Amino acid sequence: MQDISSEFSLGENMSPEFLSQILGAVYDAALDEAGWVSFLESVRKIMDGNYASLIVRTETTDDIGLIVSAGQNQPSLDPGNPYIAMSPFTGMKPDHLVTISDVLSPQEWRASSYYRDYCAAQGVFHVLAADITTRNGGVYGFRVTRPETAPDFSKDDIRFCSLLIPHIKRALNLHLSIHQDRKVSTLYSHAMAQMMVGVVVLDQNGEVIECNPAATAILDAKDGLSVVGKQLTASYADDNRALQALVRSALVNTHAARLSVNEAMPINRPSGRLSWGLIVQSISSDQWTEGKQRPSVAVFVRDTEGRVDPPVRLAQQLFRLTPAETALAIQLANGLSLEEAAEVLHIKRNTARAHLRSIFSKTGVRRQTELVRIFLNSVAWLSAGE
Numbered sequence: 001m002q003d004i005s006s007e008f009s010l011g012e013n014m015s016p017e018f019l020s021q022i023l024g025a026v027y028d029a030a031l032d033e034a035g036w037v038s039f040l041e042s043v044r045k046i047m048d049g050n051y052a053s054l055i056v057r058t059e060t061t062d063d064i065g066l067i068v069s070a071g072q073n074q075p076s077l078d079p080g081n082p083y084i085a086m087s088p089f090t091g092m093k094p095d096h097l098v099t100i101s102d103v104l105s106p107q108e109w110r111a112s113s114y115y116r117d118y119c120a121a122q123g124v125f126h127v128l129a130a131d132i133t134t135r136n137g138g139v140y141g142f143r144v145t146r147p148e149t150a151p152d153f154s155k156d157d158i159r160f161c162s163l164l165i166p167h168i169k170r171a172l173n174l175h176l177s178i179h180q181d182r183k184v185s186t187l188y189s190h191a192m193a194q195m196m197v198g199v200v201v202l203d204q205n206g207e208v209i210e211c212n213p214a215a216t217a218i219l220d221a222k223d224g225l226s227v228v229g230k231q232l233t234a235s236y237a238d239d240n241r242a243l244q245a246l247v248r249s250a251l252v253n254t255h256a257a258r259l260s261v262n263e264a265m266p267i268n269r270p271s272g273r274l275s276w277g278l279i280v281q282s283i284s285s286d287q288w289t290e291g292k293q294r295p296s297v298a299v300f301v302r303d304t305e306g307r308v309d310p311p312v313r314l315a316q317q318l319f320r321l322t323p324a325e326t327a328l329a330i331q332l333a334n335g336l337s338l339e340e341a342a343e344v345l346h347i348k349r350n351t352a353r354a355h356l357r358s359i360f361s362k363t364g365v366r367r368q369t370e371l372v373r374i375f376l377n378s379v380a381w382l383s384a385g386e
Contacts, residue, residue, distance in 0.1 A: 023167050030171035040070035047144050047157060050123055055084055055141030083118040089141065094133040095169060097162050099153055100126065123147045128161055132169045136176055142168060198301035200232055204294050206247050208232055218301055224269035224276055232299060234267050250282035250297045277302040320362055328355045332368060333375035
């Protein structure tokens with residue numbers, strides 16, 4: 001990040017250009033958490049402080065938190081600092097800036113264990129502080145400090161930091177939203193991959209911009225589908241003409257108010273294995289997401305004969321089966337006959353039949369086809385590969 005502190009001194013001449021730069025640094029930090037240290041370092045220099053810090057903690061009193069700090073004698077990340085709970089600033093009015101003199105008299109401050117045991121050793125005497133609350137109930141402590149040899153914080157100092165507080169709050173909420181969206185997106189991608197559903201996202205030009213792990217494996221195999229010149233392409237000419245027609249149709253419908261009706265087709269495979277099942281769906285356009293690569297079409301691909309092995313432990317817990325019964329049920333769900341499953345598991349046919357009778361009794365089904373159906377619809381498959 002550009003060092004903006006050298007271009008500015010606090011006072012009546014706070015320029016719009018400077019404010020634009022410092023606020024830009026705040027919101028850059030929201031997008032990339034590594035930027036918080038750079039932002040805090042700029043604040044520290046502008047304020048002539050020895051530290052500028054962000055204390056991360058929740059509202060629970062037993063949470064000792066994490067300190068993100070910019071300063072010469074302290075690491076940028078200080079997890080589990082036990083002195084956080086001793087701070088006299090704990091429990092302040094949210095989003096309100098105070099100095100140490102607003103909280104304690106000079107005598108009380110010097111006598112406090114927080115100052116004697118922690119701050120004095122760090123060269124911290126003057127403190128400017130605010131507790132910033134976020135939408136998820138978190139509390140972030142914003143702190144700027146100076147040594148005792150430096151002057152106390154002036155009205156201009158307080159005015160400047162007061163301007164920053166609401167923007168830091170918005171940036172923290174933005175960071176939380178982005179982080180949450182990424183986690184949810186990762187969970188969706190994981191679930192789709194474990195269900196053997198490949199997802200390919202195309203932009204407004206029909207070019208591939210993103211694939212989930214299942215789709216990547218399908219495309220890398222080049223068995224009926226691949227990416228040629230950034231375009232999703234079928235191996236056989238007839239299939240490819242049909243696929244491109246579906247993509248063009250979906251692109252036309254991206255300006256619809258909602259998702260268009262799905263279009264489906266089989267994709268033949270040169271290997272001779274069962275065809276891929278493919279669905280093309282348009283993604284409604286968003287006037288706020290214009291750009292060179294705007295998600296416009298989703299292509300879903302399913303391997304109709306693929307095998308998945310859910311964790312035996314989860315399948316046991318869901319259906320209350322023994323390990324041997326679970327192993328047999330998984331083989332049957334993968335399409336094997338009872339005799340074939342017995343051979344794979346190296347057990348006698350009579351043993352396999354006994355296990356199957358017990359499985360029927362525990363799951364409440366009467367036929368092998370019903371057993372396969374309830375296993376394939378089970379949430380156990382979502383944890384495959386653990």
